[in-house]
Amino acid sequence: MIRQHQTPVRMQDPHTRIHNFTEVSPGYAEQEAIAEAERCLQCAHPTCVEGCPVHINIPGFIARVKERRFADAIAVIEEASYLPAVCGRVCPHEDQCEGACVMGKRFEPVAIGRLERFVADWDIAHGPCCPPVGPPTGRRVAVIGSGPAGLTVAGELRKRGHAVTIFERLPVAGGVLMYGIPAFRLPKDIVTREIGVLHRMGVQFELGRFVGRDYTLDELLATDYDAVFIGAGASLPRxxxxxxxxxxxxxxxxxxxxxxxxxxxxxxxxxxxxxxxxxxxxxxxxxxxxxxxxxxxxxxxxxxxxxxxxxxxxxxxxxxxxxxxxxxxxxxxxxxxxxxxxxxxxxxxxxxxxxxxxxxxxxxxxxxxxxxxxxxxxxxxxxxxxxxxGNDPHPLVTRSTYGLELNRHGCINADPETGETSRPGIFAGGDIVTCPSTVVEAMGAGKRAAAAIDRYLRQKGE
Ligand SMILES: Cc1cc2nc3c(=O)[nH]c(=O)nc-3n(C[C@H](O)[C@H](O)[C@H](O)COP(=O)(O)OP(=O)(O)OC[C@H]3O[C@@H](n4cnc5c(N)ncnc54)[C@H](O)[C@@H]3O)c2cc1C
CATH class of the missing domain: 3.50.50.60 (FAD/NAD(P)-binding domain)
Incomplete structure (x- = not known):
């Protein structure tokens, strides 16, 4: 029989939690996760996957949770996402995967976000896995900004064998995940551990490097790099x-x-x-x-x-x-x-x-x-x-780059499907293109841009 309601999740009492920065909810325990996974209908045409901007195989990972195959479940998620513990916590699931869940038409949708978080936390607790990297291509890409857009581009390009360096103006990586969203919603050790996966994949981080001040994009392209991705976010408060x-x-x-x-x-x-x-x-x-x-x-x-x-x-x-x-x-x-x-x-x-x-x-x-x-x-x-x-993009990178087309808010004009800008070899995605949006939208833009950068680099090499 179908259970109409989601398996409840434990939360700190509001009177207690307003006095601490500990995470509001500890998430599902194993039995709770399995009980919730059993609610998934395993639809032949899973609309939840269409609702997810990075197209995680949601029924695939939930089926493995139901069978207690948690390592296989994380492998399914990591085919599409480098930040599952982040997304499991902060994505607006109700507007995305859960909003599109077939179960949600009559009853409460499957709690996909809580299940994603459970699997990601299980992975962290059991020694996180590392997605495979491709054979070296000899091509190098500079990524500006270490928020969700930049991190996703970096991971996707390493999968395809390209060398990647992320330039980040702050001495810590993570963008808004690290310095914007409060710890009671997104603990900082979770962000650090997810970024650790990218370190293990061989992504290089140049922290404390302000592009536009320490280097220009043209200097990066003229020296060591074959392409650039700008994921510098929108950090100028209105x-x-x-x-x-x-x-x-x-x-x-x-x-x-x-x-x-x-x-x-x-x-x-x-x-x-x-x-x-x-x-x-x-x-x-x-x-x-x-x-x-x-x-x-x-x-x-x-x-x-x-x-x-x-x-x-x-x-x-x-x-x-x-x-x-x-x-x-x-x-x-x-x-x-x-x-x-x-x-x-x-x-x-x-x-x-x-x-x-x-x-x-x-x-x-x-x-x-x-x-x-x-x-x-x-x-x-x-x-x-x-x-x-609200926020607008900081103009430092864009002003110091000749020929980059912007819109009236100072956002970069980039093709939403490829991240291509008005300058060949320069791609962009995330909040610097859309103005403030969501973590998973920035990741989706990063994923599409990585595919386009890969095509660009291969054509350049022919
Ligand atoms: C307080 C807050 C709460 C939010 N809550 C949610 C939420 O619950 N769910 C959700 O989905 N979204 C949320 N968002 C929005 C989400 O965090 C952003 O949409 C997302 O982080 C954008 O990713 P990004 O990679 O484009 O940019 P960012 O995360 O902003 O990262 C950009 C990075 O580029 C670096 N950078 C900028 N300029 C330079 C430069 N010149 N040189 C080198 N590095 C540079 C910055 O330091 C930063 O690290 C929230 C945002 C804020 C501020």
Whole structure:
């Protein structure tokens, strides 16, 4: 008989977890994973695979979980993904594989994300496997950025026998996985271990190298490298453009989360203490980044954490499971509200002036545009504010590269199927092309670009 509901997963109690950075959920135990795997219908035409941007053979790995063949299950996943422990934790599964699961048409979908995480954690605990690398081709590729896009390109190119060096501006690899997403959702040792697989595959890492400042892409292409992939992400925070935004108690979410994540990492000895937060913290925004910032503020000692969002709950761009966790932890929401000024006494934030909004006609994104309601201004007290309204690409790489076409947001114009840019031999993918998106979308772009780079290198060699 089909079980209609997912096998539940254990979670730390919200009252306890807001006082620690330990992962919210320990994930499935073996028996729980097998019970959930038994729910999979093993469809002849698995729509879940189409829903996954890197096309993991989902029924294939779940069938092996059901048979307790966990080493075989991870081998199936690693045919398509280098970051299963990451994706098992942070992918918006409900919009991707689980959203496309046939079981989900009538009952709860199979908990594919939790099963992926279980298999990946089992692999880490039992000495992770290492995907095979191809015979050396003599070709070399430079990858700019060590986030999910760059790591995926690197792994895929090593599989095909090309030598790969990743240039990363920070002294640690991992991109947003390491310095953006908080440890209570994605522990940093998990990221380090997954990157260890790429080290074992022979990927070289040049950490602390800022491309555009230390080298230009043209210098890399003129010297050691036959092709370049740019996966430099989107790390330039957007600003509200309102008075008081430069006060010391007003953070960008990027800086706030980066600072929190770097405390304790040996590569960052200067980050000894987390950012200071006051009693009442207000976060502005509605995506995963805003949820992460508001939840982090609680863990750093805020007594009240409030999210201001200018649309309604229905338009929140954060994933459903993150919104649920945020609400459970006691973060409050004020919808249809936008800040218009930060006010300080002796340089310390004391309050925010806000205005109520209503939803007008749809804008270019198809969502109804928020419009201020005249005369609805009001004041709210605040000790700390965190601005989480999105990011654009940092212009350093693109400005220092001649002939690279960009769109109006400063993102690189690249073919979505191949990552080809306006410059032959230069490919791009991930957030620097799409603006902030998701881990698995960046990985998918990396995978497609690696196939195109491989074709380019082989044609070049003929
Ligand atoms: C707080 C937060 C929470 C998120 N939560 C989720 C989530 O739950 N689920 C999800 O799927 N997605 C989430 N995302 C989005 C996701 O993390 C990104 O879409 C993804 O990391 C993009 O991958 P990327 O490889 O393109 O770029 P990044 O991960 O940004 O990596 C780019 C790398 O390039 C390096 N770099 C930049 N410029 C240079 C240069 N000039 N020279 C050398 N190196 C350079 C950067 O230091 C960085 O390491 C979140 C993002 C944030 C910020």
């Amino acid at each position: 600003q509200l453009g309102i008075p008081g935004e430069d006060l010391p108690d007003v953070y960008t979410a990027d800086n706030f989360l980066l600072h929190t994540n770097l405390v304790g990492l040996p590569e960052f000895p200067d980050y000894t203490d987390p950012p200071h937060v006051g009693k009442r913290v207000i976060t502005i925004g509605g995506g995963n980044v805003a949820m992460d910032a508001a939840r982090t503020a609680l863990r750093l000692g805020a007594e009240e954490s409030i999210i201001l969002y200018r649309r309604t709950a229905a338009e929140l761009p954060a994933s459903g499971k993150e919104i649920a966790c945020t609400t459970d932890e006691g973060v409050q929401f004020q919808f249809l509200t936008a800040p218009i000024r930060f006010t300080a006494v002796d340089d310390h934030l004391t309050r925010m002036e806000c205005v109520r909004m209503k939803l007008g006609a749809p804008d270019a994104s198809g969502r109804r545009r928020p419009v201020p309601i005249p005369g609805s201004e009001f004041t709210i007290s605040a000790d700390t504010a965190i601005v989480a309204i």
